[in-house]
Amino acid sequence: MTNLAVDLPGLRLKNPIMPASGCFGFGREYSDFYDLGKLGAVIMKAATGSERFGNNTPRVAETASGMLNAIGLQNPGVDKIIESEVDFLSNYDMPIIANVAGSTIGEYEKVAAAFNQTKHVHALELNISCPNVKEGGIQFGTDPNMAANVTKMVKQASNLPVYVKLSPNVSDIVAMAKAVEAAGADGLSMINTLSGMKIDPSSKRPLLANKTGGLSGPAIKPIAIRMVYEVKQQVSIPIIGMGGVTNAEDVLEFLLAGASAVAVGTANFQNPFICPELIDELPKILTKYGFLSVQDAIGKGAILYE
Numbered sequence: 001m002t003n004l005a006v007d008l009p010g011l012r013l014k015n016p017i018m019p020a021s022g023c024f025g026f027g028r029e030y031s032d033f034y035d036l037g038k039l040g041a042v043i044m045k046a047a048t049g050s051e052r053f054g055n056n057t058p059r060v061a062e063t064a065s066g067m068l069n070a071i072g073l074q075n076p077g078v079d080k081i082i083e084s085e086v087d088f089l090s091n092y093d094m095p096i097i098a099n100v101a102g103s104t105i106g107e108y109e110k111v112a113a114a115f116n117q118t119k120h121v122h123a124l125e126l127n128i129s130c131p132n133v134k135e136g137g138i139q140f141g142t143d144p145n146m147a148a149n150v151t152k153m154v155k156q157a158s159n160l161p162v163y164v165k166l167s168p169n170v171s172d173i174v175a176m177a178k179a180v181e182a183a184g185a186d187g188l189s190m191i192n193t194l195s196g197m198k199i200d201p202s203s204k205r206p207l208l209a210n211k212t213g214g215l216s217g218p219a220i221k222p223i224a225i226r227m228v229y230e231v232k233q234q235v236s237i238p239i240i241g242m243g244g245v246t247n248a249e250d251v252l253e254f255l256l257a258g259a260s261a262v263a264v265g266t267a268n269f270q271n272p273f274i275c276p277e278l279i280d281e282l283p284k285i286l287t288k289y290g291f292l293s294v295q296d297a298i299g300k301g302a303i304l305y306e
């Protein structure tokens with residue numbers, strides 16, 4: 001039998017598949033479709049210090065090659081998330097990863113400290129890379145020193161393992177990865193969406209009220225694979241890979257590039273059963289390509305740079 005289990009800092013995964021932040025809410029809607037305990041883990045929607053209403057609508061648009069979104073971190077605030085959503089998710093047998101966002105380092109610290117007080121959150125995913133919020137987000141995600149600084153402060157504010165979620169909207173992703181690793185990150189999560197835009201010829205206006213948004217879906221997979229591959233050569237902390245996964249071969253591709261687990265985002269909107277389907281398909285695909293376990297495949301596509 002193919003072994004799907006993977007151990008990562010703070011996370012014992014029964015399989016490497018988890019829904020990506022913001023594409024699964026807090027799981028309630030999906031829990032009507034299947035047992036969330038089947039998932040390797042769940043990454044919750046971003047939490048900020050207090051409630052955020054997000055950007056004006058329209059904030060989602062389809063393109064010929066993926067989806068654009070500029071939700072703007074809408075969420076009920078960390079306290080409410082802990083009170084109702086973490087409590088709800090803790091009924092299922094899987095680790096919970098909390099996605100932490102903020103406009104200032106102090107806000108990141110506050111959110112991280114609050115999750116640290118709960119007994120059901122197993123790790124933090126530090127969202128330094130949201131391209132759609134005016135203050136904070138983008139600067140943290142594109143400047144190695146600021147990314148390192150927020151990582152260090154969050155590590156001090158909490159005992160939970162911290163997976164820093166990197167933005168692809170940079171010219172040197174390896175420099176970002178190395179900076180947060182040096183600052184104490186326990187793992188990386190990559191990639192977030194790529195900055196994009198769509199203009200409607202009839203109205204002659206951008207389709208999103210925010211004008212620009214984050215592109216996700218299959219169009220970004222080759223970029224994500226390249227970035228995971230490059231970063232894997234240069235850091236020793238594990239990577240949760242994501243960007244455009246729609247089938248089990250995509251999952252294997254991320255593992256081969258060096259990811260230890262894989263998150264699925266946009267595909268959940270097209271097919272709410274995508275995560276359990278991938279979990280069921282993965283053993284067949286691993287066997288087809290000669291692997292006995294997930295662990296066996298991690299990084300096997302990565303040849304060291306000379």
Ligand SMILES: Cc1cc2nc3c(=O)[nH]c(=O)nc-3n(C[C@H](O)[C@H](O)[C@H](O)COP(=O)(O)O)c2cc1C
Pocket residue numbers: 020021022023045046067069071073099127130165191192193215216217218220242243244245263264265266267
């Ligand atoms: C509608 C939407 C909302 C998102 N919200 C968040 C979020 O709150 N925090 C975050 O770190 N990433 C967020 N993301 C990014 C995803 O977690 C993921 O990194 C990205 O979409 C790439 O994966 P995919 O191509 O499988 O969707 C969001 C993506 C979408 C499409």
